[in-house]
Amino acid sequence: MNEYVIGIDLGGTKIEGCLMNENKEVLSRERVPSNHNQGVEVIINTISNLCKTVSEGVKIEAIGIGTPGTLIESTNTLFGLPQSPNYGTPGFLNLLEKKVQKPLIIENDANCLALAEFFATDEKNYSHVMAVILGTGVGSGLILDKKLYRGKNGGAGEFGHTTINYLGRQCSCGRKGCVQTYISGPAIEERYKEISNESVSAKEIYQRYLKKEEDASRIIEDSLSIFGEAIGNMANVFDLDAVILGGGVSNMPVWYENTSSYLKNVFFGLERKDFPILKAKLGDSAGVIGAAYLALRHIGKVDF
Secondary structure, three states: OOOEEEEEEOOOOOEEEEEEOOOEEEEEEEEEEEOOOOHHHHHHHHHHHHHHHHHHOOOOOEEEEEEOOOOOOOEEEOOOOOOOHHHOOOOOOHHHHHHHOOOEEEEHHHHHHHHHHHHHOOOOOOOOOOEEOOOOOEEEEEEEEEEOOOOOOOOOOOHOOOEEEOOOOEEOOOOOOHHHHHHHHHHHHHHHHHHHOOOOOOHHHHHHHOOOHHHHHHHHHHHHHHHHHHHHHHHHHHHHHHEEEEOOOHHHHOOOOOOHHHHOOOOOOOOOOOEEEEEEHHHHHHHHHHHHHHHHHHHOOOOO
């Protein structure tokens, strides 16, 4: 008899759910506004109704949830949610579990993306991979020796908050020079505005780069150099054999073109002539699919 689970991706503006069977097949998928500013009760009802919609009447064994924050297991609360603070309300997860009456398995959304994209990639060729989300922020998850690496408290892989310049740009986390302050979508837009006095989207900046506009070229090429240095740091620490890019900003083809130009001389030790920068295959589905994998692992159907 087939068993079924649900994956939930908690986003800042949307909540997405999917139904998955034990064969890792997605059977239904739905996306709704998060309404996270309307309080905990509204969020809980939104998630509960979404679960009912995607479940299509079948028995659900467990629910995996990907969240922008990190789970503090001792208090069963979420931490690190500046864009969606209501998700971190004490008691939120306990109330949600009581409402849906199913086991909840919580994981950082970047780790969910890393899981989903690792399984979607030819994992036979890679064993040590970092998946990076380039979007409104910069998140990442680590697959080491083909296993999800969480660290002691589940917060491993905070690539976006590694420092590229300790006297650099102010980050919302309180530190200076975080990678996120240079290569996230808002950061690229802000940096472009500082030199051009124009407020335009990251997508438009990239189009201007293609037309060889001087200011756009300066920002994009500088972003590539910073990205390369930061990737080199992570590859040197974890001996990575590939990086997977997802998120809206990752849709710029420039990240994948002539990678040797911005990865030159960033690796220590072994020569890496063709370090793979891989485009995510699942698009914006990766988070919710990875969340469903968490639930499948909980019921013993996958191992990672």
